[in-house]
Amino acid sequence: MSQRRDYIREWRSNHPNYMREYQRKYRADHLEQCREYEQNRNKEHRKEYIRKYCQTHRKQIRIRWKRYKERNLEKVRKIAREGARQRRKLVRLEIFSLLGNKCSNPNCLVPNGCSDSRCLQIDHVRGGGSGNDKKARNRPSTFYLKILKEIKAGSKDYQLLCSNCNWIKRFENHEV
Numbered sequence: 091m092s093q094r095r096d097y098i099r100e101w102r103s104n105h106p107n108y109m110r111e112y113q114r115k116y117r118a119d120h121l122e123q124c125r126e127y128e129q130n131r132n133k134e135h136r137k138e139y140i141r142k143y144c145q146t147h148r149k150q151i152r153i154r155w156k157r158y159k160e161r162n163l164e165k166v167r168k169i170a171r172e173g174a175r176q177r178r179k180l181v182r183l184e185i186f187s188l189l190g191n192k193c194s195n196p197n198c199l200v201p202n203g204c205s206d207s208r209c210l211q212i213d214h215v216r217g218g219g220s221g222n223d224k225k226a227r228n229r230p231s232t233f234y235l236k237i238l239k240e241i242k243a244g245s246k247d248y249q250l251l252c253s254n255c256n257w258i259k260r261f262e263n264h265e266v
């Protein structure tokens with residue numbers, strides 16, 4: 091039996107092209123299974139290896155990443171923009187839920203207060219504040235994060251108003 095095994099091993103090593111072709115064909119025919127196997131093979135070990143590699147090759151990774159970024163500038167920018175948009179959306183939704191998810195004006199034109207997130211706007215109760223800070227408004231991500239931080243710290247400076255109520259308030263306060 092072991093003779094037979096040795097024979098097969100030898101034959102395989104003497105016919106590398108045949109084996110390569112056989113493996114290529116096998117992989118093509120069993121693509122899904124192969125992928126699954128490769129993904130799960132030594133998973134923990136690989137994770138650990140990658141973690142260590144990242145720690146010891148910071149410089150190389152940074153250079154490689156820089157080179158990649160230069161070559162794929164548009165792609166990288168697009169992904170970054172999309173990520174920022176998603177994060178902004180999440181932060182905005184969190185602020186909305188902390189502020190009650192509906193218009194705070196008791197005389198809101200919508201019965202029970204408008205609760206359509208498409209019309210709701212974050213309003214600074216006393217006017218002004220970072221809500222009117224033009225510089226902050228130009229960087230919406232930071233702007234929303236700042237407000238979220240303030241609300242979480244217990245600030246009562248913000249409320250939600252639907253766009254109708256917000257414009258009426260601005261008009262009455264002579265902000266427009």
Ligand SMILES: [Zn+2]
Pocket residue numbers: 193194195197198199200203204251252253254255256
């Ligand atoms: Zn309203």
